Amino acid sequence: MDIIPYLLNIIQYQQKQICWILNFICRYIPLKQWAFDDSHSPKYQKFKIDKLPKIIYYEKWDYKEYIPYLEWKYGKKIKTVNRRSECDIDDSCTCPRCNAPKPYLYKNNGSKGQILCKVCSTAFSPEENRFSKSYSLKCPHCNHSLVHKKDRKHFVVHKCVNPKCPYYIHNLNKVDKKDLKETYGKNKYKLHYIYQEFQIDFFKMDLSSLPKNASSLKFSKFDSNVMALCLTYRVNLGLSLRKTKQALKDIHNISISHQSIANYCKTAAICVKPFTDNYDYNVGKVLTADETYIKIRGVKGYIWFIMDAAKRSIIGYRISDNRGVGPCILSMRMAFKHFKEKLPGHFKFIADGYSAYPLAAQQFFREFGENFKFNVTQVIGLTNDDEVSAKYRPYKQMIERLNRTYKASYRPTNGFDNIDGANYDLALWVTYYNFLRPHKHNNYRVLNHVEMLDNADNMPGKWQLLIFLGQQQIKLLQQKNCS
Template identity: 25%
Template sequence: MMKSYHFSCPKCNNNHSFYRYGKDPDGYQKYLCRNCHHQFAPERPRAEGANCRRNYPSCPVCGKASFLHHDYEHYSNYRCCDKRCNHSFFAWKSTAISSPSLSQLFGKHDFKRMRYPVQLIITALSMFYLGKNSFRNISLILRTAFNVKVSHTTISNWCTNFAPLFDDMRIRLMPLLDLNSDEWHADETVVKIAGVKHYIWFVVDSETRFVIGFHLSPHRDSPQAVSVLHEAQKHGKPAAIVSDRYSAYKVPVKSLFDGVKHIRVESFKDDISNNLIECFNKQFKAWYKTKQGFSSYASANNLISMFVFFFNFIRPHSALDGMTPAQVAGLKLSKKQKREFLLVA
């Protein structure tokens, strides 16, 4: 007669064929299933939440469950449980993704209590961000051309403190753009803040020349690349991301843009190069050189965010037939709306 037990194997549900298999470290009787050879201790109290399924992401290819393959400091490597799929993918830990520097702007959100008219302020900002004028030169031009006396210190405050206002405009305009293009280009460049090297990470769309995101950081590693790519991810998805051979882009691109081809440019002789964003870096450095460095991280972050806004929405590009990157990306506004969004003086 086959012996029956009051428990069953948790793996194959066998309830009649077991071996006694010693005891576990806490003294509970262990059994070995004769069908699947699974070892278990049925009398051992179950820990709270032990039966809950682990919160691992599903496989992005087949949608089935995954298991943790490797766990690193900033990210985890998962693999699909289906052996036929066997897809390996990465997921960044939430604690490793810091907010981009764009979220740390300070200053004014409106033009209230300003002594000078809005048109004059927009004109001064345009001369600073679209050209290579210093604050003193802008003050001289305003005094000569408009007969308005404005100190260079006041103009400096305008160029720094209105960053949150223009960022609010950017947030309202971004949903109107289509940035799902063939390629995004990613790169970083060096600036000096109070004599210390910092790195600016940029992501630029190849078709529209639109700067999708930037991040200012004192470090040059993968978590910083994740910050800028995670912010850019909110605005679209390209078919490919082009970067240089720097290893910091490798895992962030795989984890945030699964299924997107990552093209790592090896030399200038390649068919696909990173010249587009290098050209943008050249324009940025030409503007940055006249500033002779930045005095603080906060002011540098504000100034760079304003430069990016003017580059995207106000500055016409000869390579785009005299249109702005935002217009090429599908932005269509009436004259009244342009004045509302401060795109014209």
């Protein structure tokens, strides 16, 4: 017997056995990841984001053009309805699909009120016109029309209420039977398919718009060096405005008001922000994101950070007065614009268990298609109860450490007076963090080396050069918009 065919038969037999064993393990022996994966629990179903619905667009027809088309295409002549009794359809009633008048309409179910058009075979009710809107949303699991349930600040909640929907039945079978016996036991779980339709297009909002009420760089009493000194004490050393004023008086014998220092910081933030946002950070394949809290006039506000896990640079940031998905999308847009046309292969986006991140990822896929399709790797909780959290916990700790670093500079302010002030302060701090701050993990060097800054002997000189680079970037953006 030839040895080669014999060995090939053994290899094929072993391959079948391995496939059978893998199939058996996947079905009946839960792995460690699956055993502790909260996403399989019905209690955590409310944190999952359902897939996009089916969108059915309605195209308006004209019966005067549709009747000749049917006759030309199929040889079918459409005549008016031959009525055997008096018709009580209103004379002004027309088909909502093709606008056919009363002679082409007849009652489809007797006295129950439904009317059928003989031209386009559309059944409708005179009181309800489903063709008044340009499209309708269908459940992707049962093709049932979604029902408008709730209105929120930026979106509308649609729900599939079909009791025979396979998605609903599948979730219902996983629910604890004790809860089903209670009066409102089902309300503890998310069972039906739900879709959130946003009323604001966050992908058309301008990310590079400059705030108003900034002072000029034409100095009358002081010069650019005093402005750079203000930035060094205020941003690098984390002093408050009044302590910065006191430091300038005690060390440099410069008498300046704290309001003038605030105006300098505002103007500097407007200048350096375009350079910081459009700098080529050479972003890697792993991003990590998180949100934290700040105070704006005593009211809780939110700050969003997106960091490149490889170089630790902040490539996306946003301050908002709400924790909705809108600011999350805007911060993601700021980060993803560094990828140009599409995301790199094996891309990872790591965040916590907050549902805004998967929902934002869904909106990116809906807007840009496969080029920006990605899944959010969620590190849930503070302990490593599953394999995903254990593997990606260090990335989550990076962004948490960044939050604490920012809070250390934010704490002397005792909160901000308005959201514009918070934006100015954040823009300056991100510039300092990315280009001026020495980092321990980078051998006490800056994260992003800018050759022009080597010409400065001290930190105020570096701030002046950053302002100059920001002005150059503003000119480039203006030329690009004009062309």
